[in-house]
């Protein structure tokens with residue numbers, strides 16, 4: 001069992017709890033004597049860092065999670081009721097965009113400017129979006145709803161539509177003890193659903209837990225990854241959460257981090273994306289420039305382009321751009337990257353639309 005509920009591991013058992021447990025017998029204990037976690041609770045994997053999300057203000061509950069899920073899949077959030085969050089974020093692709101057209105298509109078939117990000121392990125991120133323009137998960141949905149390229153709807157109108165629908169009043173009552181439907185609670189519910197999206201049970205995680213072994217090719221890939229990629233795609237989240245220019249362009253029509261920092265030194269820098277579930281989330285990069293992992297590795301090996309803010313890790317001592325990787329080494333890294341797919345997460349019925 002990789003996942004441990006934060007609450008069950010930190011809260012000491014009261015005598016009463018212990019008695020109840022004993023009375024329940026085998027039912028509440030798994031074979032290794034850990035307490036079966038409540039599936040709706042936020043579960044911090046044992047090998048993950050502490051979450052950045054402040055759960056004290058918005059603890060996960062079954063009713064809140066289910067309400068968040070209903071809202072996530074409800075097109076009522078868009079101006080013409082045609083698009084839901086789930087339109088661009090689908091579970092089969094680790095909640096990235098399932099449509100292989102590159103840039104996400106929103107309302108009236110309007111083309112946005114960026115490739116949709118996958119959704120998992122959000123509770124551990126400090127900043128959101130490719131440029132880090134949003135600093136709290138609770139505020140992300142407001143951007144999606146208001147964006148003229150995505151849902152193009154006024155939050156006031158969304159709230160009115162929800163109040164009129166009748167269905168929601170009772171669900172808010174169950175989740176938050178009030179039938180008032182307001183922006184804050186709407187965001188709380190969506191955050192509960194999204195915070196529960198923890199992806200930590202890939203083959204690689206099972207390897208860390210000594211449950212499975214990696215093939216020799218995957219192991220070679222892991223070593224090459226650690227030597228060449230890990231400084232940016234770091235740790236168990238596979239991101240250092242920093243902003244870097246990895247050389248995909250010479251000029252940047254989308255200036256990335258500089259849009260937020262207003263610092264010219266940040267032009268062309270984007271938030272380092274996690275590489276978990278990467279085999280599922282094509283196309284790649286903020287501009288959806290590459291459609292396969294082979295293309296991405298070929299980019300790092302021989303396609304890196306020069307610009308003022310290019311990261312120094314992508315410039316070799318003799319001035320050659322990119323990371324020296326043979327064809328075989330590129331294939332080895334891809335074999336390793338494929339061990340990061342978490343099939344349990346992408347098939348977990350907990351997240352299914354009801």
Ligand code: HEC
Nearest residue numbers: 085088104105106114115116117128129130140141144150
């Ligand atoms: C039209 C497609 C589209 C729709 C609809 C949409 N999104 Fe997104 N989502 C995106 C794109 C594109 C990005 C990346 C935006 C950026 O970086 O500027 C994104 C980013 C995000 C992120 C940030 C992830 C991260 O790692 O930083 C979250 C969270 C998110 N969306 C949640 C939602 C929710 C909740 C809804 C519904 C209220 C929603 N999205 C609706 C396309 C969409």
Ligand code: HEC
Nearest residue numbers: 228229232244246270271272273284285286296300311313
């Ligand atoms: C200097 C930091 C840095 C290094 C080193 C680096 N990357 Fe990246 N990587 C990034 C950034 C930043 C992006 C996003 C760039 C963008 O979208 O404009 C990215 C994007 C990616 C993506 C696309 C992810 C997605 O969701 O679209 C993959 C795959 C990837 N890198 C793999 C690797 C591999 C494999 C290596 C080693 C061979 C590596 N990276 C080395 C910074 C780095």
